[in-house]
Amino acid sequence: MNFDIFVHSPAFILGIPLLFAFLTPLVNRLSEQLRNVVFGIGLVLTAFFVGLMSYQVLTEGSWLYVFGANQPEPQNLLSYFYFRITFVADSFAVLATITISITAVAAGIYSYGFMKDETGLNKFYTLFLLTLAGVNGMVLTGDLFNLFVWFEVTSVASCALVAFRNYRGRSVEAALKYMVLSTVGGLLVLFSIGLMYGQYGVLNYALLTQSISGTFIDKLALGLLVVIFAMKASSAPMHMWAPDAYSEAPGSVTPFIAITSLGSLFVLFRLLFGVIGVNVDPSVSGTLLIILGVLSMIVGVTMALVQTDLKRLIAYLSVSQVGYMMMAVGVGLATLNSADYQNFGTLAMKGGLFHMINDGVYKALLFLSAVAVVHVTDIRSLNKLGGLAHDMPYTTVFFLIGALSIAGIPPLSGFSSKLLIYQSVYLYSPVLAIVALVVSIITLAVVGKAFFNAFLGPDQGLAEKKVPSSMLFGMGLLTVVVIIFTLFPNLIVSEIVSPAVKALVGVMP
Amino acid sequence: MKYEMSRVVRTVTDILVVPIIIFGIYLIIHGHLTPGGGFQGGAVIASSTALLVIAYGSFGKHKKDLSSLESLGLTLFILLALIGMGSTMFYNYISGTGGLFGGTLPSLGINPGYINTGGTITLMNLMVGLEVSAALSLIIWMMSKRSGMMEPEETISPSEEVEK
Numbered sequence: 191m192n193f194d195i196f197v198h199s200p201a202f203i204l205g206i207p208l209l210f211a212f213l214t215p216l217v218n219r220l221s222e223q224l225r226n227v228v229f230g231i232g233l234v235l236t237a238f239f240v241g242l243m244s245y246q247v248l249t250e251g252s253w254l255y256v257f258g259a260n261q262p263e264p265q266n267l268l269s270y271f272y273f274r275i276t277f278v279a280d281s282f283a284v285l286a287t288i289t290i291s292i293t294a295v296a297a298g299i300y301s302y303g304f305m306k307d308e309t310g311l312n313k314f315y316t317l318f319l320l321t322l323a324g325v326n327g328m329v330l331t332g333d334l335f336n337l338f339v340w341f342e343v344t345s346v347a348s349c350a351l352v353a354f355r356n357y358r359g360r361s362v363e364a365a366l367k368y369m370v371l372s373t374v375g376g377l378l379v380l381f382s383i384g385l386m387y388g389q390y391g392v393l394n395y396a397l398l399t400q401s402i403s404g405t406f407i408d409k410l411a412l413g414l415l416v417v418i419f420a421m422k423a424s425s426a427p428m429h430m431w432a433p434d435a436y437s438e439a440p441g442s443v444t445p446f447i448a449i450t451s452l453g454s455l456f457v458l459f460r461l462l463f464g465v466i467g468v469n470v471d472p473s474v475s476g477t478l479l480i481i482l483g484v485l486s487m488i489v490g491v492t493m494a495l496v497q498t499d500l501k502r503l504i505a506y507l508s509v510s511q512v513g514y515m516m517m518a519v520g521v522g523l524a525t526l527n528s529a530d531y532q533n534f535g536t537l538a539m540k541g542g543l544f545h546m547i548n549d550g551v552y553k554a555l556l557f558l559s560a561v562a563v564v565h566v567t568d569i570r571s572l573n574k575l576g577g578l579a580h581d582m583p584y585t586t587v588f589f590l591i592g593a594l595s596i597a598g599i600p601p602l603s604g605f606s607s608k609l610l611i612y613q614s615v616y617l618y619s620p621v622l623a624i625v626a627l628v629v630s631i632i633t634l635a636v637v638g639k640a641f642f643n644a645f646l647g648p649d650q651g652l653a654e655k656k657v658p659s660s661m662l663f664g665m666g667l668l669t670v671v672v673i674i675f676t677l678f679p680n681l682i683v684s685e686i687v688s689p690a691v692k693a694l695v696g697v698m699p
Numbered sequence: 700m701k702y703e704m705s706r707v708v709r710t711v712t713d714i715l716v717v718p719i720i721i722f723g724i725y726l727i728i729h730g731h732l733t734p735g736g737g738f739q740g741g742a743v744i745a746s747s748t749a750l751l752v753i754a755y756g757s758f759g760k761h762k763k764d765l766s767s768l769e770s771l772g773l774t775l776f777i778l779l780a781l782i783g784m785g786s787t788m789f790y791n792y793i794s795g796t797g798g799l800f801g802g803t804l805p806s807l808g809i810n811p812g813y814i815n816t817g818g819t820i821t822l823m824n825l826m827v828g829l830e831v832s833a834a835l836s837l838i839i840w841m842m843s844k845r846s847g848m849m850e851p852e853e854t855i856s857p858s859e860e861v862e863k
Contacts, residue, residue, distance in 0.1 A: 193785060201788035205781050212773035258789040274791075317769075394804060 197262050199243035200255045200277040206235045208658050218312035226302060229315040236322060236388045237291040248685065252280030252693060254332060254396070276394060281689035284593055285543060286329035286456040287688070289550040293449045294322050294672055296664045299440040299556055303658025304565060306367065308440070313424050314354055318349040321446060325453040329460075334383045334393045334437060337457065341379055341422075345372035348450050352439040357596035364434035375418040382411035386466075395465050402469040413464045416478065419461070422454035425482050425516055426489035429509045433493075436505035441561030442664075445554030448508055452550050452675050459519055463694045467523065468551040476524025483517030484622065486510060488627045492635045498572045500560045503640055504553070507596060510629060511549045517626065518542030518611045521618045526695070534617040539691045541610030544683055548595070548603045548675055555668040556592035556637075558686055559585050567652045572643040579645040581653035586645045588665040595614065595672055597634035603675035610683075618625035702795070702850050708775035712754040719747040731817040737824040739815025741831025748836040758840050765833045765840075772830030779819055779826065789800050794818030 195202075210232025218225040246403060252364070253263050266556055298318065305311060311498035324344030331337050353365030383671045387393055390401045417428070424432035432451065461467065467475045490510025497503040525648040545560050562585045563578060564570050579586040594602040610631060616623035675682055703709070723744035730736030752758060783790030793801040802815035802821065818823070842850045 199790070201784065204775060205788055208775045209781065212770045216767060217771040219763070255820060257787055258783075258791065260717055260786045260790065261788045503809060512735065625710070 194262075196242050196246040196250075197253065197255070198403060199239045200247065200279045201257070201262075202239040202332055203236060203243060203330065204277070204323055206239060207232055207319040207323035207326065210235075210322065211316045211466050212313045214319070215312045215468030216650045221408075222311070222320075223313060225315065228400055229298065229319070231300075231321055233295050233322070236326070237295050240284075240287045240291045240389050243468030244288060246635075247279055247281055247284050248689065250360065255279060269493040272389045273573035274394075274395075275336050277330045277333040278395065279330070281686070282441045282456070282460065282693045283330050285547055285686055285690040286453065287326055289547045290325050290329070290449055290453060290584050292461060292668070293445050293550055293554045295440055296447045296554060296558070298457070299667065300396065300661050300666075301575075303660035304442040304561070305440060306658070308355070310354075314351070314413070314440075317347045317351050317354070318443065318446070321351060321443075321450060325450050328396065328453050329456045331397045332387060334395070334398065336435045338376065338379050338383055341454075341457075344450050344453070345369070345376060345422075348447050350445045352435045352447065354440050355401075356445075358438070360434075361438040364431075364438035365510055366556075368431045371421060371428075375421055377413050378418050383415040383582075384647065385411040392533070399469070404470045406474045408466060408544070412470055412475065414649075415461055415466070416458065416475065418513045420516070422451060423458060423512055423516075424448075424486075424509050425512050426486040426509060429486065429489065433502050433505040434506065437499060437501035441501075442558070442564060442643075445557045445560060449550060450554055451512065452510075452546060455515060460695060462523060463526075468526065472526040473524045475573045476520045476522070476526070477642055479516050479520030479523060481518055481623065484625055485513070486681070487625065488513075491636065492645055493630045495632065499570050500563060500572055500575070500640060500644065501570060503559070503572070503636065504556050504560055505548070507556075507633060507636060510633065511596065512695055513629075514608070514611060514626065515546050517622060518545065518615060521615055522691075522695075525618065530618070531593045532612040537610060538614035538618070539694070540683055540687050541614055543690050544609035544610060544679075544687045545604075547682070551668055551675065552592045552595040552604060553604075555588060555665060555672060557597060558665050558668065559589040559592060560640075562657050562665065563589075565661070566655050566657055568654065569644055569652065570595075572640060575623055575644040575652065576647045577645075577649040578653060580649035581651075582657055583663070584662055585657055587643065588669055590641060591672055593637035595676075597637050598630045599634065603672055603674055603679065605677075606679035606683075644663075702848070704754050704756070709754045712750050713748050714745045715745070716750060719750070721812055721826070723747070727828035728821065729812075729814065731820045732812040732814065737827025740824070740833050741828040742835055744828070744832035745835030745839065748832075748841050752839060752843050752849060758843075758849065762837065762840065768833040769830050769837070772826045772828075772833065776823055776826040779822055783819065789819075790818065793820040793822070825852050 210228060213228055214225055217228045255262050257275040259274060298527060299320070308314070320334065321344060323342050324347055327340035328337060328344060331340060332418040349365050352368055353362050355361050361593065364576065383393070385396065385407050389405070390398060391397055392401060421428035435447055436444050462475055487510045488515060490506050494503050494506035518538045519542040522531070522535045522542065527536035562582070567575065567578070569575055592600065595602040598604045598608040604611060612623050612626055615626060723740045726735035727737055727740030730740065779790045779849055783792050786792065791840060794816070795801055795803055800808060802813055804816055805813060
């Protein structure tokens, strides 16, 4: 049997971070430099296998990876035991894993400089890689129970990351809030999985799609799953944990906690389109998504207006960005069975999914540059900051690019995805497009205030130290990606986003 | 000697620890045949640690070793899974090859349970048992240190440092 590394890449995407997560504490006993190297190798290898999987999916098409079988791709899924764990490697998983791994590599490199002075770093790196494995598993898995397992792995590891600086009472409080919500959420996910399994006796996505008939119990299970994954995706009105967790986590992992939210959103979309939603009644769940999305947009941005804490401000902005994606994909879902889907539904889906990959990157850039400000000044209040452009020119540029991108200023990448959303959502209901535009304008006001207060004005000598080079490198990496998205939006949409939309809406492989 | 319990308790503990550990190992080894497995067996082994901590009021100086043992168990578990990558991850490549773990599989139906047919499952159960026994022992150590059941250590945690 010849060994095809491309076909095996989904297993490596899962296995490599797990292996390196548990290697890190062992290597730490030998030397701390070696541990940092091992951590870096783990991150880069994971990203490398994500690249391999993307290449294979985009050239050869999608496939199912069956764990523990004697060959990775099943000839006939039904010939396998119903409870074999499968991974779905399709274009949607490619979009999700690319978003995750870009942020993970940047945040990992950023951590070297940022976390230098903390103790217990071997556990930090272990938790970081475990979260990476958890999120990757969550978006790749093709099995409901396996989804629950990765949901719990992600929750536990990211809660521990939020509480990492346990000498700060606020971190522990934020982590406790996050932990309680995630655990209750995990139990409800398990309950809804039980509801599905009790009725149909299968857990595999592909088999489940064929058997679901849309009974009352199916609707109950779908409702529970939507609420829990929307909660994990930090959508209003279940967003209250997000600002705490984002602002109290160690700075370098803040974008990574945000990525676990995006991962949950990816899972939500996959469940809604691929598994349960299409069999229940897409227009109802689509309308629900639109309502949640509009609510998140408005609540997030109005709360961001009144914040004076730099990190909390960006955390609320991220809540409002999640609203854009939910609204756009909700429009796609609501029109799925009508002729409108061909008219503007696909465009809305493209806009929503393109906004996800965009948002993952520029939000990470914005978070990391804000954290760099807090790192060198030790001040978080916007009222006390000022004149930092004199001391930290690079960070100023990075923050500006992230800020303009999140506000959707042309020609930056945020603009191209938001334009797709405005165009298509307007055809569904003009009110939604107006709300989206107004929220975008308020976003510009919010980031404008933050940028003006923190960076412009006379030099006040607030910077106590220089930004370490690894932190600059992490931010620079994200900036390069944002610029690539800015320069070639057509290419990204046609090569990555459109296949993802097709894979999401179409039948599973 | 404030944290130590009476001689009777200590002697009974010494006697009981051995069968507890053996029962734990039994649960781990038979994981693929009977109820139990790596996690349950590991938890049983860790309960012997709880007994020792209660009876003697100390834990020795093995915290770092236990921590490493935990990581070692998990690393070997993932490695065992990755070795199967010739077919797929988690493929049971030992099953049916003969030897200590790979006995030939019996035909379907009722049988008395053949211990040597687990393949990688037995090995993975062993690794999980290693991990769980070490991790739960560490948890017991943490909790008993805080609850005053054990001799307090000299080191001050960062949270207390900040309060000062």
